[in-house]
Amino acid sequence: MAATPPEKPGLLSWLLFGMGYGPGEDKSPEAIARRTGSKHAVKCDMCKDIDGGPACVRACPTGAAIRVAPEQFINVMRQGGR
Amino acid sequence: MQAEVTFLTRRGTAVMRRPHTITAESVRFGRGTDNEVPLADIRVGLTAAALHQRADGLFIERLGDSLLHVNGETTDARLVGPGDEIRIGPYKIVLSEPPQGIGAALSVEFVQPLGDSLQRLMTGSRIGLDQTGLSKRRASWVLFVVLTIVGLGVPIALYSVEGPVKQSTSSPAGGGSTFLSIVWNPGQLSNPHRYFARHCATCHRAAFARVEDSACLTCHSGIGNHIQSATEGDAGPVHRHLQATRCAECHKEHRGLQSLVIREGALCVGCHRSLAETVPKAEIREVRGFPGGHPQFRVTLVSDAVKKNVERVDLGSDSKPADRPNLVFSHVAHLVPEGFPALGYKPMVCSDCHVPEPSGQGFLAITYKGQCQRCHTLKFDAKLPWEEVPHGDDARVQTDVEGFYASAALEHGVPPPSSTEIERRLPGINPAPPSEALGRRAWVREQTARALGIVFDEKRGCFYCHIPDRASGPFRVAPVMMLTRFLAPARFDHAKHAPIECGDCHGARHSEASSDILIPGIERCVTCHGAETASFNVQSTCTLCHVFHRQEFGQMRQVMAVEK
Amino acid sequence: MRGRRSRHESFLIYARFRYLKIACAAAVVSIVLYLVDSPYPSRYGGSWVGYTLGSAGAFLILWLMWFGYRKRSYLKNQGNLVAWLSAHVYLGLSLLVIATLHTGFHFGWNIHTLAYGLMCLVIASGGFGVFSYVRYPRLMTGNRLGIGMPEMLSRIASLNDQLRTAAMNVDDRTARLVERAVETTLLGGSFWRQLSVYYPNCATAAALAGISEIQANATPELAMAMRQVRVLLEDQGQLLTRARQDIQYKAMMDIWLYFHVPLSFALLAALLAHVIAVFYLW
Numbered sequence: 001m002a003a004t005p006p007e008k009p010g011l012l013s014w015l016l017f018g019m020g021y022g023p024g025e026d027k028s029p030e031a032i033a034r035r036t037g038s039k040h041a042v043k044c045d046m047c048k049d050i051d052g053g054p055a056c057v058r059a060c061p062t063g064a065a066i067r068v069a070p071e072q073f074i075n076v077m078r079q080g081g082r
Numbered sequence: 083m084q085a086e087v088t089f090l091t092r093r094g095t096a097v098m099r100r101p102h103t104i105t106a107e108s109v110r111f112g113r114g115t116d117n118e119v120p121l122a123d124i125r126v127g128l129t130a131a132a133l134h135q136r137a138d139g140l141f142i143e144r145l146g147d148s149l150l151h152v153n154g155e156t157t158d159a160r161l162v163g164p165g166d167e168i169r170i171g172p173y174k175i176v177l178s179e180p181p182q183g184i185g186a187a188l189s190v191e192f193v194q195p196l197g198d199s200l201q202r203l204m205t206g207s208r209i210g211l212d213q214t215g216l217s218k219r220r221a222s223w224v225l226f227v228v229l230t231i232v233g234l235g236v237p238i239a240l241y242s243v244e245g246p247v248k249q250s251t252s253s254p255a256g257g258g259s260t261f262l263s264i265v266w267n268p269g270q271l272s273n274p275h276r277y278f279a280r281h282c283a284t285c286h287r288a289a290f291a292r293v294e295d296s297a298c299l300t301c302h303s304g305i306g307n308h309i310q311s312a313t314e315g316d317a318g319p320v321h322r323h324l325q326a327t328r329c330a331e332c333h334k335e336h337r338g339l340q341s342l343v344i345r346e347g348a349l350c351v352g353c354h355r356s357l358a359e360t361v362p363k364a365e366i367r368e369v370r371g372f373p374g375g376h377p378q379f380r381v382t383l384v385s386d387a388v389k390k391n392v393e394r395v396d397l398g399s400d401s402k403p404a405d406r407p408n409l410v411f412s413h414v415a416h417l418v419p420e421g422f423p424a425l426g427y428k429p430m431v432c433s434d435c436h437v438p439e440p441s442g443q444g445f446l447a448i449t450y451k452g453q454c455q456r457c458h459t460l461k462f463d464a465k466l467p468w469e470e471v472p473h474g475d476d477a478r479v480q481t482d483v484e485g486f487y488a489s490a491a492l493e494h495g496v497p498p499p500s501s502t503e504i505e506r507r508l509p510g511i512n513p514a515p516p517s518e519a520l521g522r523r524a525w526v527r528e529q530t531a532r533a534l535g536i537v538f539d540e541k542r543g544c545f546y547c548h549i550p551d552r553a554s555g556p557f558r559v560a561p562v563m564m565l566t567r568f569l570a571p572a573r574f575d576h577a578k579h580a581p582i583e584c585g586d587c588h589g590a591r592h593s594e595a596s597s598d599i600l601i602p603g604i605e606r607c608v609t610c611h612g613a614e615t616a617s618f619n620v621q622s623t624c625t626l627c628h629v630f631h632r633q634e635f636g637q638m639r640q641v642m643a644v645e646k
Numbered sequence: 647m648r649g650r651r652s653r654h655e656s657f658l659i660y661a662r663f664r665y666l667k668i669a670c671a672a673a674v675v676s677i678v679l680y681l682v683d684s685p686y687p688s689r690y691g692g693s694w695v696g697y698t699l700g701s702a703g704a705f706l707i708l709w710l711m712w713f714g715y716r717k718r719s720y721l722k723n724q725g726n727l728v729a730w731l732s733a734h735v736y737l738g739l740s741l742l743v744i745a746t747l748h749t750g751f752h753f754g755w756n757i758h759t760l761a762y763g764l765m766c767l768v769i770a771s772g773g774f775g776v777f778s779y780v781r782y783p784r785l786m787t788g789n790r791l792g793i794g795m796p797e798m799l800s801r802i803a804s805l806n807d808q809l810r811t812a813a814m815n816v817d818d819r820t821a822r823l824v825e826r827a828v829e830t831t832l833l834g835g836s837f838w839r840q841l842s843v844y845y846p847n848c849a850t851a852a853a854l855a856g857i858s859e860i861q862a863n864a865t866p867e868l869a870m871a872m873r874q875v876r877v878l879l880e881d882q883g884q885l886l887t888r889a890r891q892d893i894q895y896k897a898m899m900d901i902w903l904y905f906h907v908p909l910s911f912a913l914l915a916a917l918l919a920h921v922i923a924v925f926y927l928w
Binding site: 113114115122123124125127128146147148196198199200202203204206207208209210211212213214215216218221222223224225226227228229230233234237238241264265266267268269270282286289290291292293334337338341344345346348349 | 691804806824832836900901907910
Binding site for chain 3: 011012015022023050051052055056057058059060061062063064066
């Protein structure tokens with residue numbers, strides 16, 4: 001369960017003028033102060049309805065975030081992280 | 083002494099008390115466990131203070147290096163009583179009225195907890211560059227705004243204030259803005275234009291508009307055309323092309339100190355390589371470059387001196403070109419090694435007759451008076467070696483000679499036929515009577531005919547050099563026409579070639595006739611001159627010898643009405 | 647998952663250097679165009695090749711700056727971000743060739759060369775960014791030894807608590823040293839301190855130095871208490887060093903952006919001024 005974050009202003013207005021809070025700053029004091037009281041359930045569904053696969057992987061600029069299936073991950077572990 | 087010590091702990095509004103009674107010589111406070119009142123905090127010294135009971139009351143003194151405060155004041159030692167508040171480190175000790183039999187009563191409270199270490203650590207540390215005062219957003223805005231103002235706003239404002247060029251004169255110096263002319267300058271201005279470099283509007287008359295011809299013509303109004311100017315109806319494709327081309331399309335400013343005058347041959351060759359096809363009437367031969375692709379020179383020669391006609395003949399043509407100046411002249415005859423008496427028997431050199439113009443480019447025209455008269459006199463009477471006929475007007479020569487003898491006859495009378503001397507008459511003696519006049523007239527006529535015969539003699543007189551015009555009379559000379567320039571479209575500067583011997587290019591030493599062409603062909607020039615990028619020859623472009631804007635063709639553009 | 651690769655592919659290698667190849671092709675085309683055209687009196691930005699290169703360069707600059715917006719639009723579907731970053735880096739480098747040829751190597755003290763100079767600075771700072779992204783993550787992992795910053799902080803906090811207890815039985819001087827080491831633990835701070843790892847007033851280091859001196863003349867009971875304190879202080883010191891090093895590495899990975907982004911906005915302004923100026927006084 002997570003508290004509903006407050007209304008987010010547009011990306012351009014944050015980029016240009018610093019209005020509101022930016023991406024990834026949900027936990028900043030300002031954002032926390034403006035949280036509404038209610039909470040809702042949050043669960044990762046691996047962006048099953050979004051074209052292109054998991055957004056977190058697509059949004060990683062350096063390619064550090066990758067999604068691996070469990071069986072593949074076991075193999076990766078066995079090979080010592082390769 | 084006996085003392086009652088109560089440890090207080092507060093939780094919200096509730097207070098927990100834990101009283102102890104201690105018996106000791108004096109009540110010592112400190113971190114060490116051997117103290118009567120142990121204050122377990124690192125901020126307290128091992129033994130911080132001691133409370134003594136003295137005759138005059140309770141006395142507290144500081145021990146060690148810890149600070150001791152009583153009622154807010156720092157102190158080393160003083161008397162205290164009920165109601166006093168003592169601070170040692172984070173502990174507050176309040177003295178109260180002791181019950182019967184007890185020396186002192188005090189409460190001890192821990193009032194400055196250290197707080198959560200992790201909390202303190204996190205709030206006290208600034209981890210990450212975004213926690214410092216630096217801000218990408220602020221820096222970006224500042225730089226963007228400043229550069230827009232300085233690079234765009236200010237120059238536009240300065241240009242608008244400058245306005246169009248106020249002067250209509252040919253010296254538009256002054257005015258303008260140094261800032262604008264530096265910040266927006268895309269390249270060095272050519273040297274001759276630098277004196278108005280500060281005033282951009284001199285050429286750039288309007289915003290977002292290319293530099294128009296009117297800007298150039300403000301000063302260069304009389305610039306010559308490249309081909310003979312024509313009226314509207316006669317304009318051919320070349321006229322139209324030249325008219326439609328802006329000055330600035332060929333003359334590009336802001337490309338360096340020497341950039342304005344075109345030197346690259348490619349610009350000329352672009353049109354001249356095909357003019358023979360596109361404009362055959364112009365009779366301009368194809369030129370594809372230099373030296374390869376440049377045709378043999380065409381010399382301008384006199385074809386008919388009487389009608390004053392000239393023609394241009396290719397030096398390499400089969401029909402050997404000949405000049406017809408109507409003058410008989412042999413360079414060989416004049417360049418004899420033994421020289422001539424009038425010049426002190428020194429051999430003649432070119433410069434004895436060919437005098438350079440003041441600029442040094444070409445030579446002054448050959449004249450009888452300047453070059454020939456020194457040696458070739460026009461005497462007509464052996465008995466009168468000082469008398470010469472005037473040169474230039476053959477009809478006048480006859481009348482002058484006749485007049486000379488006539489006036490001699492009138493003055494001095496006619497000498498007897500056998501006499502070879504002029505009889506001198508004394509002044510005052512009247513002229514001879516009319517019967518003598520007939521004899522006089524015959525004498526004059528005889529003398530004149532004899533003199534003219536000498537004057538116009540082929541071996542000694544005019545016809546030694548001149549061509550007789552028999553059709554007009556026995557003593558008429560055909561007009562002479564001598565050119566000073568033989569390669570009309572080109573500009574040869576003799577001054578620049580001064581170190582070279584005349585004879586290296588002009589074969590005068592072998593010329594015996596005036597019909598000989600002594601102008602060298604292109605083969606002579608290319609021994610030294612090479613292409614634009616030549617390494618071992620003089621680099622030569624079209625503009626080295628040829629001129630684009632030629633005054634003799636009229637004006638390139640109509641003079642534009644100059645803005646006031 | 648829909649065919650996502652499950653191995654990490656660096657943005658430099660992405661798609662078998664696809665964007666490096668595109669950038670090289672663009673550079674080669676520019677060089678060929680530059681050599682082919684030979685206007686009078688010299689090559690410059692206003693010839694037809696110059697206009698072509700200039701337009702390409704300006705478009706590239708705008709597209710490169712758009713990356714800052716795209717990288718934060720997490721739900722957009724136009725390509726994944728590794729591809730965008732790979733293209734950004736390589737095409738940004740090709741811009742160096744394109745823009746330099748566009749100048750025709752005419753430079754001067756004016757807004758035009760300023761735009762070019764700012765572009766070079768932006769590319770240089772970006773180059774440092776690429777370098778830092780290749781070098782520092784590995785160093786950070788090597789330094790962290792499995793624990794991250796939050797864990798390090800809580801360990802240091804717990805050491806602080808332990809030190810307070812352990813210092814109960816030591817003499818006053820030691821206690822004061824330990825108190826300072828606990829109260830004024832310095833991590834991070836100004837951007838200069840974060841980058842340089844220069845902590846001249848580190849209380850922990852001072853405490854360790856002071857304690858050696860005291861230990862030399864200590865009584866046996868005191869010595870035992872002091873040994874305990876010393877061990878804890880050394881632990882704290884090592885953790886602080888690791889944490890500070892981690893902060894430095896992170897700062898090195900961030901600092902170049904404080905040049906790259908503001909300079910690119912400066913470039914944007916200068917570029918605008920350059921283009922408008924060229925046509926204003928045509």
